[in-house]
Amino acid sequence: MTSTLTTGAHESGAVRTPRRGSGGSVRSRPNWLGGLFSCLWLAIVLVPIYWIVITSLKQQSDYFTTNPFAPPVNPTLDNYQLVIASSFVRYFVNSVIVTVGADVPAVLISFMAAFAIVRGGGRLLPSLNGLFLMGLAIPQQAVVIPVYLIIIRLHMYDSLLAIILPSIAFAIPLSILVLTNFIRDIPGELFESMRLDGASDWHMLWHLAFPLTRPALVTVAIYNGLIIWNGFLLPLVLTQSPDRRTLPLALWSFSGQYSINVPAIVASVVLTTLPILALYALGRRQLLSGLTAGFGK
Amino acid sequence: MTGLAPPIVLPTAPPVSRARRSGSLAWMTLPALIVFIAFAVVPLGGVVLLSFTSWDGIGAITPSGLTSWTSVLADPGLPHALWVTFVVIALSWLVQTPLSILIGVFIAGRQRYRGLFAVLFFIPLLLSSAAISITYKALLDPNFGLGAGLGIPLLQQDWLGRGDLALGVVIFVVSWQYIPFHSLIYQGGARQIPRSMYEAAELDGAGRVRQLFSITLPQLKYTIITSSTLIVIGSLTAFDLIFVLTEGGPGDATRVLALDMYKRGFQANLMGPASAIAVILVCVGLGFSLFMRWLGGNAAKSQLEGA
Numbered sequence: 001m002t003s004t005l006t007t008g009a010h011e012s013g014a015v016r017t018p019r020r021g022s023g024g025s026v027r028s029r030p031n032w033l034g035g036l037f038s039c040l041w042l043a044i045v046l047v048p049i050y051w052i053v054i055t056s057l058k059q060q061s062d063y064f065t066t067n068p069f070a071p072p073v074n075p076t077l078d079n080y081q082l083v084i085a086s087s088f089v090r091y092f093v094n095s096v097i098v099t100v101g102a103d104v105p106a107v108l109i110s111f112m113a114a115f116a117i118v119r120g121g122g123r124l125l126p127s128l129n130g131l132f133l134m135g136l137a138i139p140q141q142a143v144v145i146p147v148y149l150i151i152i153r154l155h156m157y158d159s160l161l162a163i164i165l166p167s168i169a170f171a172i173p174l175s176i177l178v179l180t181n182f183i184r185d186i187p188g189e190l191f192e193s194m195r196l197d198g199a200s201d202w203h204m205l206w207h208l209a210f211p212l213t214r215p216a217l218v219t220v221a222i223y224n225g226l227i228i229w230n231g232f233l234l235p236l237v238l239t240q241s242p243d244r245r246t247l248p249l250a251l252w253s254f255s256g257q258y259s260i261n262v263p264a265i266v267a268s269v270v271l272t273t274l275p276i277l278a279l280y281a282l283g284r285r286q287l288l289s290g291l292t293a294g295f296g297k
Numbered sequence: 298m299t300g301l302a303p304p305i306v307l308p309t310a311p312p313v314s315r316a317r318r319s320g321s322l323a324w325m326t327l328p329a330l331i332v333f334i335a336f337a338v339v340p341l342g343g344v345v346l347l348s349f350t351s352w353d354g355i356g357a358i359t360p361s362g363l364t365s366w367t368s369v370l371a372d373p374g375l376p377h378a379l380w381v382t383f384v385v386i387a388l389s390w391l392v393q394t395p396l397s398i399l400i401g402v403f404i405a406g407r408q409r410y411r412g413l414f415a416v417l418f419f420i421p422l423l424l425s426s427a428a429i430s431i432t433y434k435a436l437l438d439p440n441f442g443l444g445a446g447l448g449i450p451l452l453q454q455d456w457l458g459r460g461d462l463a464l465g466v467v468i469f470v471v472s473w474q475y476i477p478f479h480s481l482i483y484q485g486g487a488r489q490i491p492r493s494m495y496e497a498a499e500l501d502g503a504g505r506v507r508q509l510f511s512i513t514l515p516q517l518k519y520t521i522i523t524s525s526t527l528i529v530i531g532s533l534t535a536f537d538l539i540f541v542l543t544e545g546g547p548g549d550a551t552r553v554l555a556l557d558m559y560k561r562g563f564q565a566n567l568m569g570p571a572s573a574i575a576v577i578l579v580c581v582g583l584g585f586s587l588f589m590r591w592l593g594g595n596a597a598k599s600q601l602e603g604a
Binding site for chain 2: 042044049110112113131149150165170229232248260265266
């Protein structure tokens with residue numbers, strides 16, 4: 001309404017093309033303040049990232065003698081070789097096992113629970129839902145001591161399973177929250193017509209709800225996956241031998257071990273980040289929407 | 298976000314189809330329920346029980362009444378840890394909120410170059426706290442880091458060796474890590490503000506700053522509360538980053554509550570007092586969450602009155 005008033009009737013067709021239409025011209029005055037802060041912030045974000053990439057390619061001897069922001073004079077992959085030789089492949093495999101081993105079961109059992117909460121009735125299921133949602137308020141740090149005790153008593157200390165089980169538990173509350181909201185949006189008639197065809201709940205779970213919920217399942221899986229992949233506290237507390245380390249823990253001990261060899265340390269940082277950066281490049285939109293799962297709107 | 302989400306998003310979930318097959322589906326929640334109870338609910342009760350025992354982390358657990366609590370409450374380390382925690386929370390809120398709003402609103406624009414900005418902005422979200430801390434530790438090293446390399450004395454401070462500077466560095470690095478996340482939340486919020494509101498304001502001759510304060514900020518009220526809750530709880534439980542960056546040091550300058558708990562429990566082997574700290578951590582977190590929900594409720598009320 002207002003835009004036709006400002007631009008005149010002859011341009012009213014342009015209102016419908018959002019990019020360069022009259023809607024754009026209303027806000028075309030540049031946002032200097034936002035632009036300034038954004039450029040500043042962009043520099044703050046990119047400078048350390050640029051620095052770790054170029055430094056990881058420098059020779060250790062050059063590192064002390066050259067300008068830290070100049071590209072390497074004699075670029076080398078020695079640092080990466082050193083990192084890989086320090087059994088980073090092993091840590092990478094550990095991280096993959098922990099992330100996949102926790103994320104896939106977490107999403108599947110949360111999905112089953114979310115389906116039951118939405119489709120089942122009675123008094124029990126809503127209160128179970130309340131119990132799961134309460135989990136959103138439990139900080140991992142606060143319960144890590146009893147988790148450690150439980151893991152010891154189960155004779156699982158210093159195994160990857162010790163990291164996987166609590167990671168599943170902490171992924172459940174948010175997964176259920178997001179998935180119940182999504183399953184609620186599935187029209188009830190779809191379930192009814194399937195029921196008339198004689199389908200069981202179990203069948204509807206996997207053949208109706210599962211395909212329709214797939215985008216939410218991916219979103220939740222990405223969110224959980226990133227948190228588990230980057231997790232530090234559980235591996236720190238629940239494992240001890242070097243060959244059980246996950247990548248963040250390996251990074252930490254590596255940096256303690258080679259504290260003066262800065263190029264090697266930053267090479268390890270780059271190397272552990274590459275898999276996620278690759279995922280980011282492949283599915284940026286999915287990843288970002290995964291990150292705000294449950295917080296948006 | 299170390300595994301903690303805001304209680305503020307809790308919806309009041311109405312069960313959709315009032316059931317004909319009441320409870321017959323309950324078994325489907327069993328796998329999730331078992332893992333969740335074993336590794337989240339039981340530990341939550343367990344930490345309270347453990348705070349009334351003494352345990353060195355390996356040997357037998359013996360009940361010890363209130364000794365852990367009296368030792369923790371009498372320890373001057375506790376008020377110090379609480380104070381450092383509050384400073385970290387307050388300053389990270391003050392740094393992150395205005396910047397995230399400005400950046401989020403800016404990248405909410407549909408211009409293509411802003412999209413490119415956004416792609417680069419979000420990179421810190423992908424890095425682990427350990428990776429970020431290690432990078433900054435190397436970058437800020439007084440002998441081998443940025444200041445030494447550039448020969449700028451101002452940058453050549455002993456960043457992590459002086460208490461006040463180290464606390465500042467912690468807040469800077471926490472902000473560096475999380476501002477992208479909060480910008481993302483504000484970007485989503487800002488995109489939902491109806492454009493017609495800005496057009497009307499434009500007609501009335503309102504400038505950009507005026508629009509920011511009269512339209513954008515009031516419309517983002519809920520987003521601000523959600524994001525603030527996440528900032529507060531995130532800073533309260535910030536562990537990985539501070540642990541790798543400073544280990545609580547120098548001295549105890551950056552020893553926040555979560556770190557205090559870890560050090561007492563897993564380094565000094567005093568699991569009883571560490572559990573008492575953990576209980577305090579849970580209570581402070583719950584207190585903040587309830588306060589934020591209360592703020593949210595008030596915001597909802599005033600919006601209704603305004604309508």
